[in-house]
Amino acid sequence: MTMLEQTQGLHEDATDLGGRGSVSDYIALLKPRVMSLVVFTAAVGLVMAPGNQHPILSFISILCIAIGGGASGALNMWWDADIDAVMSRTKKRPIPAGKITRQEAFAFGMVLSFGSVLTLGLVANWVAAGLLAFTIFFYVVIYTMWLKRSTPQNIVIGGAAGALPPMVGWAAVTGDVTLVSIALFMITFTWTPPHFWALALVKNGDYQAAGVPMLPVVAGETATRHQIVLYSLLLLPVGMAPYFLGFASVFYGVGSAVLGLVFLGYAIRVWRVREGDAAKKTAMSLFKFSLFYLMLIFAGLLAENMIGLV
Amino acid sequence: MSKQKAVLSEEQIKTRRGRSVALAVTLGVLVAMFYVITIVKLGPGIMDRPL
Structure with a gap:
């Protein structure tokens, strides 16, 4: 019996009325x-x-x-x-x-x-x-x-x-x-793959056990690293799009470029370091930085709007 | 039909009370929220609408 089969019947019992959950x-x-x-x-x-x-x-x-x-x-x-x-x-x-x-x-x-x-x-x-x-x-x-x-x-x-x-x-x-709201959508959309694949590289065994076809499970860790770098490259101009489209100032433009380059730097490190604990550590660093990146990008847009820079 | 009742443990009674309080608070917040929405959306014209 696989682990999945063991857990399949989890709380499926019709007589289980529940009521155990706290707030x-x-x-x-x-x-x-x-x-x-x-x-x-x-x-x-x-x-x-x-x-x-x-x-x-x-x-x-x-x-x-x-x-x-x-x-x-x-x-x-x-x-x-x-x-x-x-x-x-x-x-x-x-x-x-x-x-x-x-x-x-x-x-x-x-x-x-x-x-x-x-x-x-x-x-x-x-x-x-x-x-x-x-x-x-x-x-x-x-x-x-x-x-x-x-x-x-x-x-x-x-x-x-x-x-x-x-x-x-x-x-x-x-x-x-509008085009502006689509640009905001595109930032998170392009950011998501490298963010989750970095985590998937660390938790590869988990996804394998659960039978979830994450990219590292199906295509291998090397292919995943290629994809992470590709999406990080794409994220650089997409992150700067608000500046190119004229709804963010030059400060945001420079800031988002720097952040995008740092993101790419982390991705390249993940691409280069492929063995042992060091590989997991670099993938985890990218995962953590990606959260920081998204927060700063949106915080930058919010701040510029609130202080009237655009 | 059996008239046996389930006996709840102290822990179950505690979590049920917590859920009940949370539900009561949520309902109270919803009532207040819809009251405020009505005032904000209709504004001063709230008493001056066609019936």
């Missing part, structure tokens, strides 16, 4: 760390958008986007409970830990999904609500249920879901999708 277990279902990234990038999109929205409505719009993002996290854990139980990074999540049943997670995720989309529609507009609904659908159905277990390109295409929040934030103010 913190339900909060964990929302993936708070991912949620903080969603809130931050959505807030940047919302602040950068031209137009006037009442601050209270802006705050509630961000709250809706956060809850929608959290709901997709809960639905992801509902579907992926079997593989979460196998991987060291995820086996302490509420469902594999036996604190929340799959049915409870599903109900929780669905209620929050519908609630957040409908509230955003009422508070802001139905374009933003539609985009939020699409984000949840894309993450849960396209990425989690379909791509994640079937193709090594899972996180490339699935990354679109994580990249959409700034577009939702923008649309909450303007009610439309």
